[in-house]
Amino acid sequence: MSDDHTHVQEFFTARAADWDSRFPDDGPAYAAAVADLGLRQGDRVLDAGCGTGRALPPLRAAVGPSGVVTGVDLTPAMIQAAIRAGRDRDGRLLLADVAALPLRSGSLDAVFAAGLIAHLPQPAQNLRELARVVRPGGTLALFHPIGRAALAARQGRQITPDDLRAEANLGPLLARSAWRMTSYVDEHARFLALAVREG
Secondary structure, eight states: OOHHHHHHHHHHHTTTTTHHHHSTTOHHHHHHHHHHTTOOTTOEEEEETOTTTTTHHHHHHHHOTTSEEEEEESOHHHHHHHHHTTGGGTSEEEEOOTTSOSSOTTOEEEEEEESOGGGOSSHHHHHHHHHHTEEEEEEEEEEESSOHHHHHHHTTOOOOTTOTTSHHHHHHHHHTTTEEEEEEEEETTEEEEEEEEOO
16 A cells, blocks of 8 residues: 555544544535536446545435445545444445556446545546546545535635646646536635536
8 A cells, every 4th residue: 555545544533433423514514525526317427536425425315225325445444434324225335446456448327526636646637537437427525524625724725726636737637637616616615616527
């Protein structure tokens, strides 16, 4: 396992038990972002870096009983927290790395990724792996329940010009990774970039 993976696992393992209680009001923001993804009944969707599975209930509601919802996370403690919260009833949970997904190419209609991009060790390559498992014309949502400025303030840092989530950086990054960005919102209460799988 790379140092990047070890760092991510250590960071989230230490926070898994009280993650949901630290951010108790994020539910409506998740539901709104899932709605913007435009899922249909019967769709197959991945929650990449699912953490405690907060997106799984709205994803299940969007795709209905005939749809497929899968949550993937690298950190066992996060998967366990999702199970304790009962979110495994809304989708299948897999302990896996988004850099090497155990999913067939083109098998999904959409990917939802909350707070993921900042933790990707090789963003272009990792986004290409997300593209691999999505059919052409499928969609991607890169989401965070607060905007970049609010997140930076919470973390006691400044936004820098090389921030991957800046629109000027994210659009070209997605384009190099088989995605075309279709919308970008960075407000105090929400960050949401939507993209379509090219090819």
